[in-house]
Amino acid sequence: MTTxxxxxFFTFAAPQRFYRLTGALVPWLWAVTALLTVAGxxxxxxxxxxxxxxxDSYRIIFIHVPAAWMSMVLYLVMAFWAAIGWAFNxxxxxxxxxxxxxxxxxxxxxxxxxxxFWGKPTxxxxxxxxxxxxxxxxxxxxxxGYIALxxxxxxxxxxxxxxxxxxxxxxxxxxxxxxxxxxxxxxxQGASISMTAAPxxxxxxxxxxxxxxxxxxxxxxxVVFTRTRAIVLEREQHTEWVGSLAAAKR
Amino acid sequence: MRYGSGCDPLxxxxxxxxxxxxxxxxxxxxAARGLACQRGDRLLFQALDFELRDGQILWLRGAxxxxxxxxxxxxxxxxRPAAGTIERPGVHAERRMVYIAHANALxxxxxxxxxxxxxxxxxxxxxxxAPCSEALRRFGxxxxxxxxxxxxxxxxxxxxxxxxxxxxxxxxxxxxxxxFDALDTxxxxxxxxxxxxxxxxxxxxxxxxxxELTVHDPEPVCLQLDAVxxx
Amino acid sequence: xxxxxxxIVARDLLLxxxxxxxxLLPIAFFVVAVSLFPLGVGPEPQMLxxxxxGVVWVCALLAAMLSLTAMYGADYADGSLEQMLLxxxxxxxIASAKALAHWLITGVPLVVAAPLFGLLFDLSGPxxxxxxxxxxxxxxxxxxxxxxxxxxxxxxxxxGVLLILLILPLCIPALxxxxxxxxxxxxxxxxxxxxxxxxALLIASxxxxxxxxxxxxxxxxx
Numbered sequence: 066m067t068t069x070x071x072x073x074f075f076t077f078a079a080p081q082r083f084y085r086l087t088g089a090l091v092p093w094l095w096a097v098t099a100l101l102t103v104a105g106x107x108x109x110x111x112x113x114x115x116x117x118x119x120x121d122s123y124r125i126i127f128i129h130v131p132a133a134w135m136s137m138v139l140y141l142v143m144a145f146w147a148a149i150g151w152a153f154n155x156x157x158x159x160x161x162x163x164x165x166x167x168x169x170x171x172x173x174x175x176x177x178x179x180x181x182f183w184g185k186p187t188x189x190x191x192x193x194x195x196x197x198x199x200x201x202x203x204x205x206x207x208x209x210g211y212i213a214l215x216x217x218x219x220x221x222x223x224x225x226x227x228x229x230x231x232x233x234x235x236x237x238x239x240x241x242x243x244x245x246x247x248x249x250x251x252x253x254q255g256a257s258i259s260m261t262a263a264p265x266x267x268x269x270x271x272x273x274x275x276x277x278x279x280x281x282x283x284x285x286x287x288v289v290f291t292r293t294r295a296i297v298l299e300r301e302q303h304t305e306w307v308g309s310l311a312a313a314k315r
Numbered sequence: 316m317r318y319g320s321g322c323d324p325l326x327x328x329x330x331x332x333x334x335x336x337x338x339x340x341x342x343x344x345x346a347a348r349g350l351a352c353q354r355g356d357r358l359l360f361q362a363l364d365f366e367l368r369d370g371q372i373l374w375l376r377g378a379x380x381x382x383x384x385x386x387x388x389x390x391x392x393x394x395r396p397a398a399g400t401i402e403r404p405g406v407h408a409e410r411r412m413v414y415i416a417h418a419n420a421l422x423x424x425x426x427x428x429x430x431x432x433x434x435x436x437x438x439x440x441x442x443x444x445a446p447c448s449e450a451l452r453r454f455g456x457x458x459x460x461x462x463x464x465x466x467x468x469x470x471x472x473x474x475x476x477x478x479x480x481x482x483x484x485x486x487x488x489x490x491x492x493x494x495f496d497a498l499d500t501x502x503x504x505x506x507x508x509x510x511x512x513x514x515x516x517x518x519x520x521x522x523x524x525x526x527e528l529t530v531h532d533p534e535p536v537c538l539q540l541d542a543v544x545x546x
Numbered sequence: 547x548x549x550x551x552x553x554i555v556a557r558d559l560l561l562x563x564x565x566x567x568x569x570l571l572p573i574a575f576f577v578v579a580v581s582l583f584p585l586g587v588g589p590e591p592q593m594l595x596x597x598x599x600g601v602v603w604v605c606a607l608l609a610a611m612l613s614l615t616a617m618y619g620a621d622y623a624d625g626s627l628e629q630m631l632l633x634x635x636x637x638x639x640i641a642s643a644k645a646l647a648h649w650l651i652t653g654v655p656l657v658v659a660a661p662l663f664g665l666l667f668d669l670s671g672p673x674x675x676x677x678x679x680x681x682x683x684x685x686x687x688x689x690x691x692x693x694x695x696x697x698x699x700x701x702x703x704x705x706g707v708l709l710i711l712l713i714l715p716l717c718i719p720a721l722x723x724x725x726x727x728x729x730x731x732x733x734x735x736x737x738x739x740x741x742x743x744x745x746a747l748l749i750a751s752x753x754x755x756x757x758x759x760x761x762x763x764x765x766x767x768x
Contacts, residue, residue, distance in 0.1 A: 203715050203718060206711070206714070206715040207715050209711070210711050210712040210715065213708055213712075214698060214699070214708065214712060217699070217702050217708055218702060219355075220355055222355075222768075223765055223766065223768065226765040226768075227698050227762065227765050227766070230761055230762055230765065231698060231712065234694065234716070234758055235716075238715075238719075241719050241747075242716075242718055245719035245722045245723065245743075246722065248722060248723075248726070248743075249722040249726065252726055252729065252730075303356065391632060392632070393628060393631070393632070393767055393768065394767075394768045412632070414628070414632055416625050416628060418623075418624055418625030418628075419624065419625060420624060420625035420626045420628070420629045421626075422557075422561060422620075422624065422626065424564040424565060425557075425560065425561070425564070429560075433557050434629060436549065437550060437554075437629060437633045437635075438629075438633050438634070439633075439634070
């Protein structure tokens with residue numbers, strides 16, 4: 066029923082150290098992102114061979130699949146950091162979780178969008194209610210729910226804690242939701258359309274996929290760090306080090 | 316801020332060191348060490364130390380926004396302090412405490428008696444119709460005990476909420492947020508009697524009141540939050 | 547201590563009885579919402595029969611959600627929630643009691659009303675039975691999850707709509723298994739697997755969700 070003074074050191078020092086560290090890292094991360102993206106897109110769109118069955122339209126998977134992976138991983142990372150923040154009363158962890166949400170939602174949206182682009186030339190429809198795309202859609206709802214909740218609560222601490230609880234509950238539910246959607250999909254196998262029918266991977270395709278995945282990782286780090294830095298400045302505006310930073314800028 | 320440092324002139328109940336009525340004062344009921352309270356982004360107060368013993372009435376004072384209600388919520392265990400500790404010695408501390416907030420915790424659609432019985436049952440106190448009716452009678456509401464709370468005035472609702480105090484076991488810690496609010500002279504007199512009787516029986520009380528307290532036996536001990544407030 | 551559990555359920559039921567019209571508003575919503583679908587998609591019996599389970603389930607879901615903000619909202623506003631949390635009873639017990647009360651007040655009438663509307667959609671006897679059974683297993687899950695959402699959004703301005711947005715994705719498995727049961731029975735297959743899954747969901751929710759709801763309540767009250 067008490068918080069000891071020991072933990073205060075971590076909670077006070079961490080945002081400042083994080084701010085300094087990431088200040089040096091972020092430009093490099095952007096550079097790496099740019100390099101990997103160019104490389105990945107080049108390999109994916111120009112070097113990888115044309116697929117026998119799907120022609121050139123399959124190439125969208127080089128964006129679709131890494132985006133889908135990122136969307137799922139980022140949700141788990143977000144839930145993880147939110148849980149850490151809750152367990153150890155670490156403010157910085159909460160800030161990171163909040164910074165992750167919009168990026169995760171963006172990747173989810175990108176996965177859905179590129180999924181549609183894949184579907185159209187291949188199957189003739191903009192949207193297909195297959196298990197994976199439907200699960201992506203529900204994942205988007207989970208992200209939006211988290212963002213809506215933390216923004217609806219004015220008290221920062223309550224918002225952080227409630228968001229953490231929601232994120233963890235969501236993370237626990239994701240396998241259940243995915244299982245039920247697969248179940249639902251097999252029951253209604255009328256169309257038997259499936260996005261899982263990706264072409265067998267030639268090695269260059271795999272290279273392109275990996276390059277894009279790493280590019281998205283670098284991007285995620287760059288963007289999330291940048292956003293976290295902004296949140297840190299906002300939340301710690303009453304502290305000395307932020308005050309001196311602002312003074313130095315002037 | 317410690318006991319014995321005396322209240323500032325605003326407090327009409329100066330504290331003779333070490334304690335008033337030392338002979339009648341019992342074991343520790345409540346202790347706070349290095350307590351700090353945060354509301355939102357603001358630190359309200361810090362480094363607050365105080366003790367409350369059985370048989371004492373502690374009167375929390377301070378300007379608006381100093382954190383009186385926040386401190387009471389910390390004492391009640393509803394929120395956690397930003398720093399420091401609160402001790403409530405005694406087994407099952409929560410069962411030995413009665414917290415009456417600013418809000419009355421009464422349901423409009425239930426009668427005064429039903430509300431009281433619910434609250435009593437909730438806290439494991441005697442919820443029989445007889446003791447509850449008797450409690451309402453003490454606060455002058457016997458004739459309205461079957462009326463829906465919706466039809467009662469603010470002062471009457473406050474009295475229903477306070478009637479709970481008469482159902483609690485002796486030697487409990489009472490945490491009262493503005494209990495005298497909305498009460499008329501009769502209500503204030505009744506509450507004074509109840510508080511005095513409770514302290515004499517070995518209970519402890521911590522309360523806030525922006526009005527001067529009229530209970531003088533035991534003489535309430537002051538705790539000024541203005542002294543520890545963070546500007 | 548089970549007496550606090552029983553006390554809370556009894557009090558909530560008593561409050562609902564004192565405001566019977568308010569308590570039945572979700573059912574009224576359900577009736578209106580279900581009736582809108584044939585008006586929207588046309589009265590063709592074949593199509594209605596196919597839609598029936600889904601429409602009834604979705605409308606039941608939404609109707610159950612409507613009364614959720616009130617589940618904790620009133621208690622939070624008048625201070626009763628704090629008293630409940632201070633009673634020494636575990637938050638788990640309190641959350642379970644509120645969920646049970648909500649189910650008895652909103653869920654059970656839905657279970658009773660829904661099959662009547664299945665009739666309007668020309669569902670066969672076995673399918674109606676499946677619908678009732680699936681709702682019987684599913685509505686408690688909705689009450690439990692709804693309690694979590696209500697606790698998270700306590701006292702917020704956007705409370706009601708936000709609650710629905712937060713909880714609906716979590717209710718999707720129950721929706722899928724519930725409607726799946728009816729579809730299975732309609733195609734002449736056994737719905738045992740669906741009932742088992744729904745039952746498993748119910749047990750898991752009953753054991754885990756009140757714990758999360760209790761945590762959310764403490765966060766909101768802090």
